[in-house]
Amino acid sequence: MSNKSAQEMAPAEVRALIRSGEWNVNTSGISSGYVQGNIVILPKSWADDFLKFCQMNPKPCPIVGMSDNPGDFMLSSVGDDVDIRTDVPSYKIFRDGKVVDEVTDIRDVWQDDLVTFVLGCSFSFEEALVADGLEIRNVTEKVNVPMYRTNIECRTAGPFSGTTVVSMRPMKPKDAIRAIQICTRFPSVHGAPLHFGDPESIGIKDINQPDFGDAVTIKEGEVPVFWACGVTPQVALEQAKPPLCITHSPGCMLVTDLRNSQLAVL
Amino acid sequence: MSNKSAQEMAPAEVRALIRSGEWNVNTSGISSGYVQGNIVILPKSWADDFLKFCQMNPKPCPIVGMSDNPGDFMLSSVGDDVDIRTDVPSYKIFRDGKVVDEVTDIRDVWQDDLVTFVLGCSFSFEEALVADGLEIRNVTEKVNVPMYRTNIECRTAGPFSGTTVVSMRPMKPKDAIRAIQICTRFPSVHGAPLHFGDPESIGIKDINQPDFGDAVTIKEGEVPVFWACGVTPQVALEQAKPPLCITHSPGCMLVTDLRNSQLAVL
Known part of the structure; x- marks a missing residue:
């Protein structure tokens, strides 16, 4: 090596x-x-x-x-x-x-x-966010990003169906706005977030209990920001x-x- | 005519x-x-x-x-x-x-x-938002947009100083994400929002009592989204x-x- x-x-x-x-x-x-x-x-x-x-x-x-x-x-x-x-x-x-x-x-x-x-x-959009000076909590805390099953239905194709899995990164609102701008430039790595704020409105019961990955700290004044996640196709594959x-x-x-x-x- | x-x-x-x-x-x-x-x-x-x-x-x-x-x-x-x-x-x-x-x-x-x-x-960015199918509450309710004094300081130039006045439009988070994308294209008409969510964190005491314009309905599942507002220079002029x-x-x-x-x- x-x-x-x-x-x-x-x-x-x-x-x-x-x-x-x-x-x-x-x-x-x-x-x-x-x-x-x-x-x-x-x-x-x-x-x-x-x-x-x-x-x-x-x-x-x-x-x-x-x-x-x-x-x-x-x-x-x-x-x-x-x-x-x-x-x-x-x-x-x-x-x-x-x-x-x-x-x-x-x-x-x-x-x-x-x-x-x-x-x-x-990984690709996290690199762009970090390069812009934004903090990515799962990077800072050296854990896997927290991921959650949601109630957002995927469109079905043949045997493949299911609901969307999302990853979550907590941010201050002004950083979330900047993250939306940056991620919009990268549609082929999940693009802009799907949702921010209230977890329940997309079917997440407990933000501290991710379905995959690890929980991260959400600080005072931060909101959870949710991106579509690559675990979604894996779940669809397991079901199919x-x-x-x-x-x-x-x-x-x-x-x-x-x-x-x-x-x-x- | x-x-x-x-x-x-x-x-x-x-x-x-x-x-x-x-x-x-x-x-x-x-x-x-x-x-x-x-x-x-x-x-x-x-x-x-x-x-x-x-x-x-x-x-x-x-x-x-x-x-x-x-x-x-x-x-x-x-x-x-x-x-x-x-x-x-x-x-x-x-x-x-x-x-x-x-x-x-x-x-x-x-x-x-x-x-x-x-x-x-x-007016310019509201037109772009409506053209994209988003609802603008002050348009729907036929009132002036609600505007609020904040604690966000402007940078001072000679006799001109003050805090930023913002306008507010309530939206579902997914519409707010789309609005951020659209408004980012229009930096010369206030650009992307400055803030969303908690009004107090930018110094707004009561979202139902705007400092200028009229209050609008904020529905269940919506968050207030705040844009920098053209009343800001008027306030700076009155002070100067x-x-x-x-x-x-x-x-x-x-x-x-x-x-x-x-x-x-x-």
Whole structure:
């Protein structure tokens, strides 16, 4: 492993380490400035409906890249030498909606009909917010962002349906206004928040008991601000129960060659 | 007067009616799509500091046009034939900070050292919000928007200082997020809101008792959203007490040839 910090390493270097088995953990904070993606891999017969689900629910399921053709394991749309079978530090394999294995290489389960989706994640917009001087509480408190199931229905596509999962970051109102402006520039990493303030009005019973991730401190004068979250498609996948589905393990993302700034529409 | 509705009349037609004395009332809703401006006229010796005050406090005091030179009464920057001495339906004349007269023509008080400022007003962004399908409560309830003094200090320039006055429109959080996106495109008509939610945190004691304008209904599930307001410079002027100052009368604005859409930065 080189002497460079993981934060400074180019995405291709990181992927080479992952491919060789030298890196099989969390990718948080590595290759700063580059897009990391959530991974969903499905058989072609399920992938068409999943693509439609993402298209109909772009805030929780923003696609930043996908296979050119079924069976392609080289993902040219997100990087020069990305082999999706080996370049993610850890994979979860689901059969009929249940996790059956967690592995660091999927070459032996690869099929000619598999389609890969790379979905944008909040790492990209958090970087833009921090760069603007805003405090991100889950970063400051060094925990996973709190995530909640809501009553906001997704639009259904074939077997894929469910309600939206949101992530929450508490902010002062004036910082929330600035965050809305910044995140509006990044529609492919969840875009502007969906809601702020009263948790109950979107079906969240107890803000201190997230359904996923960790609770964070909400200070006096702050309001919870809610973004659509990439856990939404995972929940839809678990409900749909495809015969085979492969995802990244939590926090172990694909590091792409796309720069976060390239996702900005303005 | 023509048979066209006031809403459809071109700004030049409206100004001709005003100049001839046939129109001396509120300009709300006329020449739809065109920018209406707040007017401030000051002697050159005070105008330099007022310009600096506007520059330092652009959210409450956004300049959309001003005289090319002191003494110029034709305002070429905002329209083809705008004579600021006759083209506003009603003027207030202040001497030493006190209203001394309300008139429909200022040709006889005009001086060679007078400088005119045209400041953006909320009519322009309200039009953009309504066009997007959002409800503006003061429009629906046919009253003046509620306005409040806050504890948000303006930056001081010479004799001009004070706190920011805000206007308030109640919205559901998801509409407030959309309003922030839309208003961000219009920095010269107050731009994005300054605050939402808790009124007390910006020094507003009772949301049902506005300092200017009328109270509006805040429904269950709505939050008050606060924008910087053009009354801010009026308060600063009253405190500064210049020997002469001329403004429009409330609601009786200058109708310019600029289109609201031209104020959009994106």
